[in-house]
Amino acid sequence: MCAACAKRRRAGLSELLATMLTLTLTIVAGSAVFYYVGARSVESTSLYGDSVNDVISFLQEKASIVDMNYTSSSVTVWIYNRGRLDLEIAQVLIYNYSRSMYYLYNASHVVDLNNPSTYVLLDNNPNLEKPRFSGFKLSPERAATITLTIPDNWTTFANGRTYYISITAKHGNVFTYYQRW
Amino acid sequence: MSKKRGVSGIVASVILFTMLFTIGTGYLIAINRINNLYVKTYVENSEQTQDLLRENLELLAMVVNDKITLLTTNKGELPLAIIAIIVRNEDGGVLGYYNVSSTSITPRLPIFLNPLDTESITTDIEPSSLQKYEMKLLTNRGNIYSTTYPPVRNELAARALSSGALGDIYLEFNSYSYYRVSSNTLYYQGQAFTIPVSFITNYYSAFSLTITNLNSEQKNIILDGYTRIFQFWGVGSSMRRVTWYIVSNQSNTILNNYTPIELEYDKPKVLVFASRAPNTFQPVRLSGDEVPPQGTLAGVLILSHGWVGVDYSQIGGTTANYGQSSPYVTTLYTG
Numbered sequence: 001m002c003a004a005c006a007k008r009r010r011a012g013l014s015e016l017l018a019t020m021l022t023l024t025l026t027i028v029a030g031s032a033v034f035y036y037v038g039a040r041s042v043e044s045t046s047l048y049g050d051s052v053n054d055v056i057s058f059l060q061e062k063a064s065i066v067d068m069n070y071t072s073s074s075v076t077v078w079i080y081n082r083g084r085l086d087l088e089i090a091q092v093l094i095y096n097y098s099r100s101m102y103y104l105y106n107a108s109h110v111v112d113l114n115n116p117s118t119y120v121l122l123d124n125n126p127n128l129e130k131p132r133f134s135g136f137k138l139s140p141e142r143a144a145t146i147t148l149t150i151p152d153n154w155t156t157f158a159n160g161r162t163y164y165i166s167i168t169a170k171h172g173n174v175f176t177y178y179q180r181w
Numbered sequence: 182m183s184k185k186r187g188v189s190g191i192v193a194s195v196i197l198f199t200m201l202f203t204i205g206t207g208y209l210i211a212i213n214r215i216n217n218l219y220v221k222t223y224v225e226n227s228e229q230t231q232d233l234l235r236e237n238l239e240l241l242a243m244v245v246n247d248k249i250t251l252l253t254t255n256k257g258e259l260p261l262a263i264i265a266i267i268v269r270n271e272d273g274g275v276l277g278y279y280n281v282s283s284t285s286i287t288p289r290l291p292i293f294l295n296p297l298d299t300e301s302i303t304t305d306i307e308p309s310s311l312q313k314y315e316m317k318l319l320t321n322r323g324n325i326y327s328t329t330y331p332p333v334r335n336e337l338a339a340r341a342l343s344s345g346a347l348g349d350i351y352l353e354f355n356s357y358s359y360y361r362v363s364s365n366t367l368y369y370q371g372q373a374f375t376i377p378v379s380f381i382t383n384y385y386s387a388f389s390l391t392i393t394n395l396n397s398e399q400k401n402i403i404l405d406g407y408t409r410i411f412q413f414w415g416v417g418s419s420m421r422r423v424t425w426y427i428v429s430n431q432s433n434t435i436l437n438n439y440t441p442i443e444l445e446y447d448k449p450k451v452l453v454f455a456s457r458a459p460n461t462f463q464p465v466r467l468s469g470d471e472v473p474p475q476g477t478l479a480g481v482l483i484l485s486h487g488w489v490g491v492d493y494s495q496i497g498g499t500t501a502n503y504g505q506s507s508p509y510v511t512t513l514y515t516g
Contacts (some may be wrong), residue, residue: 022193023192023193026193026196026197027196030193030196030200034203034204037201041204041208042206045208045212045215046280048212049211052215052216052218052219055222056219056221059222059223060222062229062323063323064319064323064324064325066265066267066317066319066325067267067269067275067317069269069273069275078278079292080265080319080323082322082323084225095400096492097400097492098491098492098495099491100492100494100495116432141264141321143264143265143280143319159272160445160446160448161401161445162399162446178359179273180273180399180446180447
């Protein structure tokens with residue numbers, strides 16, 4: 001083999017290697033960028049989708065409070081689901097005009113909001129909330145009642161007074177109603 | 182050799198472009214699909230809200246064959262369905278709750294009404310002449326319509342009050358009465374539209390009237406000790422006046438100290454006016470210039486003062502936020 005031929009072969013090898021390296025680098029770098037951007041794209045789409053889904057759920061969650069019926073220690077509330085989703089209740093506030101009575105019912109507690117250290121655990125007193133919000137689900141175009149009982153030794157309802165109720169549903173809508181006993 | 186370099190560059194570019202195009206297109210398609218879903222829901226929600234507002238049901242409660250009957254007319258632009266009815270008494274007790282499974286209502290629910298359709302709905306409730314009833318109807322869109330049987334006082338009064346002339350207090354005209362007062366005891370004499378002058382000078386006197394709080398926001402009203410009845414008449418070019426301040430009472434007995442009186446919404450309350458001074462009972466017997474001459478027609482005002490929308494337990498630390506002067510009746514002083 002002549003010297004010139006050997007030199008030309010070495011030159012061809014290095015060029016091939018260089019091309020292979022360049023392609024490899026391009027593919028590796030491109031793949032890395034592809035997967036990174038793809039992952040971010042999926043994440044972004046997912047976050048946006050979740051966010052829009054929350055808004056859609058908020059828009060589709062609707063209810064009408066039809067009536068309230070009192071005894072001195074309890075109130076029964078008629079609620080009608082006029083939305084397109086099952087209605088789930090997160091919490092209920094009961095209060096009078098001056099908020100000297102201000103009670104919160106949620107899935108686990110009844111709390112006197114004027115004195116938050118005063119609360120009752122519903123697991124120990126399940127009859128205070130019927131049905132329990134943790135298991136309450138009202139289908140669209142259905143009406144149901146919930147009965148909330150005031151814990152012993154708390155201020156009770158007085159005949160002739162007006163009381164307000166605010167129901168906060170799972171997706172953030174608040175439905176408020178008032179009625180005089 | 183230069184051709185080979187060009188090919189590899191093109192191949193690399195195509196690969197890169199494909200990658201970016203794949204990601205970008207996928208992203209755009211996903212976002213577009215989410216946006217379309219949002220727009221669709223938003224439009225549906227708006228339409229639902231508009232439908233709710235376009236629904237209008239007119240109600241009239243009456244008694245037919247001894248049963249409470251509701252005459253319903255769809256005055257809206259859309260068909261509607263009545264899916265539930267609640268009947269309550271005046272005390273808030275639920276007398277009847279009718280839904281699609283109730284058989285004691287005619288016709289059975291749901292009741293579908295096209296625009297301008299009328300339907301007479303008969304319940305199984307026989308009204309007592311002494312009771313008032315409230316009926317609520319629920320439609321499938323979630324609107325609630327209510328009416329009462331018979332039309333209650335505040336509905337009638339609301340029309341009279343619509344000019345604002347009488348404010349929050351509804352005065353029962355015929356309840357205006359006068360009393361003789363002896364040792365803190367009230368003795369009823371009759372309606373106070375005509376009173377002998379001799380009575381007002383010989384005896385301690387008091388007045389009473391029945392008022393009802395019809396505050397448009399259904400807030401309570403609490404009257405302080407400055408609430409009074411005020412009688413006035415002219416003598417020549419001068420004006421004379423006499424005042425009876427509000428007092429607390431237990432039945433026919435006047436208490437020595439006044440305790441603010443709460444007027445709950447739509448609950449009639451008899452108020453007694455018997456004192457010469459606010460907050461404490463000082464009996465009133467007229468003498469001297471205070472005595473209206475025979476034939477005097479005295480104008481009577483009720484000046485009410487106190488708190489509105491304040492809880493009774495809070496009035497001690499709250500400045501009074503209510504005051505009203507109500508033109509009321511007249512008293513003729515005869516010989």
